[in-house]
Amino acid sequence: MAMIEVKDLVKEFVVVRKKTGLSGAVKSLFLPDKAIVRGVDGLSFDIEQGDIVGYIGPNGAGKSTTIKMLTGILHPTEGEIRVCGFSPQKDRKAVVRQLGVVFGQRTQLYWDLRLGETFELLKRIYRIEDKPFKDTMDILNEVLRIQDFIDTPVRQLSLGQRMRGDLAASMIHDPTLLFLDEPTIGLDADAKHAIRQFILTMNRERKMTVVLTTHDLDDVEQLCSRLLVVNRGKLVEDGPLEAIVNKLAPxxxxxxxxxxxxxxxxxxxxxxxxxxxxxxxxxxxxxxxxxxxxxxxxxxxxxxxxxxxxxxxxxxxxxxxxxxxx
Ligand SMILES: Nc1ncnc2c1ncn2[C@@H]1O[C@H](COP(=O)(O)OP(=O)(O)OP(=O)(O)O)[C@@H](O)[C@H]1O
Ligand SMILES: [Mg+2]
Known part of the structure; x- marks a missing residue:
């Protein structure tokens, strides 16, 4: 069974357009002045367990919108999604239990807690036993070196530390599938290296499937066994990096x-x-x-x-x- 199955996925957004050059009275005749934007426009793909897939494309291609639908944050306008066999919209709880999600641009940590307290809280939320919790923390510590700042309040963490904290937090419940939306954005070489090592380790040791959105081609080169390239909401390439490069630049x-x-x-x-x-x-x-x-x-x-x-x-x-x- 594929880990992720996406079929004919569409997401439309209604946007209000400003009209220029018309007086208020004329404008009101045409209200509501709305346009429909297709953020995702008929995507179909499957992702197998244990793959690290790079989901790439230019700004506005529809990457984040896709990830938000796959994780149940947004509802599709049309199409089918199965994640671990479930619908992220209808069986949100079952899907969330299997998922780790990190958006590089936004933290999911609690600003006022120390990082360690955040992990304790997540342990309780997910009802995780002491032994598996400790095992997970040990691995995370080894790769992400979070012990160095575990007692620091989240609001005082540097961007690189915060990102490591976010990645660690996404792993506490031992998910089988990890979505990373630009996890290395704005980070220095050291932090990028730690995060790439983390992704490779989790993939190798826990067979974790990873879907990674990035604009950093070093991420792609070092991590991804397969690339899905999207543009304007459509899939334009699918295959290993080498095959795509050979095809486009022989x-x-x-x-x-x-x-x-x-x-x-x-x-x-x-x-x-x-x-x-x-x-x-x-x-x-x-x-x-x-x-x-x-x-x-x-x-x-x-x-x-x-x-x-x-x-x-x-x-x-x-x-x-x-x-x-x-
Ligand atoms: N809430 C929204 N309302 C209206 N339009 C939206 C909304 N969210 C996304 N869009 C539009 O959908 C399209 C896809 O956006 P999306 O954020 O998925 O792109 P992206 O591939 O993640 O881009 P980036 O590389 O810049 O992060 C864009 O045209 C965007 O303006
Ligand atoms: Mg995005």
């Missing part, structure tokens, strides 16, 4: 530094796209010729001092997805 570059100036030979499977002093750039398609074969061919014809193969920029490839679908 070209590689072979950069050769010559030992001396020579007449450059053409190659049937590679194109010279640049030359500067003793440096030459050959562009080739990985599916047509391997880097090893190209190097072998050229090394017989050219005095090569040094060479390197450049992989495409992931960021460029992802930007390409947005560009071609907008």
């Amino acid at each position: 070209h590689r570059l072979l950069v050769i530094e010559l030992a001396e100036q020579v007449i450059l030979p053409e190659h049937e499977s590679a194109r010279i796209i640049g030359k500067e002093g003793l440096k030459v750039w050959y562009q080739f398609d990985k599916s047509v010729i391997t880097a090893a074969d190209l190097i072998a061919d050229l090394s017989g014809k050219l005095p090569i001092r040094d060479l390197s193969v450049q992989e495409p920029d992931i960021e460029d490839a992802i930007r390409e997805v947005y560009r071609t679908t907008s």
Whole structure:
């Protein structure tokens, strides 16, 4: 059974538009001046248990709206959702028990409590026994190092500490599924590293399924086995990062530094796209010729001092997805 099943999901918002250039009397004739915005526009996908899925797309693509529907915060306008076999809207309690949710932009901790007190409170809310609570706290401590600030009131935590606290709080009831909406936003390299380690550890040790929304492509590269790319509320790509990059940016570059100036030979499977002093750039398609074969061919014809193969920029490839679908 899939952990998450989404079919033909739609979310419409009613927005009030301001009319300009009309007098109040004329305006009232046209009231109510409302427009419908489709935040999510016919999404279908399944997510299997144990996957770490990156849910990515440009601003306004519909990512947060999707997560809010999957977690039962918003009701879909149309479509079907099953999370752990339940409807997040109809069986909210059953679903919430299985879920951890963290919105990077907003804390779910209690401002006036110390972090440790917050965890104690959650332990009571979820009726968790001492032993599993301690086991969970031990793992969390190891990865997130929360012991260092467990007695600090939440309002005094730094952003990175607060984020670690939020992640820890989302794990107290040992969920099987974790939704993270921009968990690394605004954090320094150290905190990002801790959070990525945390995600990988929970996935490995507890088989936790993770759905991660992020604009940070290092998150994507280091964590996600699969990407769902959305734009304007629609799914535009689905697959492993490497496959998406290969599809959108099939070209590689072979950069050769010559030992001396020579007449450059053409190659049937590679194109010279640049030359500067003793440096030459050959562009080739990985599916047509391997880097090893190209190097072998050229090394017989050219005095090569040094060479390197450049992989495409992931960021460029992802930007390409947005560009071609907008
Ligand atoms: N409560 C709301 N009322 C009206 N429109 C909304 C509401 N929430 C979201 N939208 C609209 O739905 C679309 C999707 O928004 P959403 O917040 O899901 O985007 P996102 O992919 O999370 O973007 P970001 O990367 O900026 O967080 C946007 O056009 C947004 O303006
Ligand atoms: Mg968002």
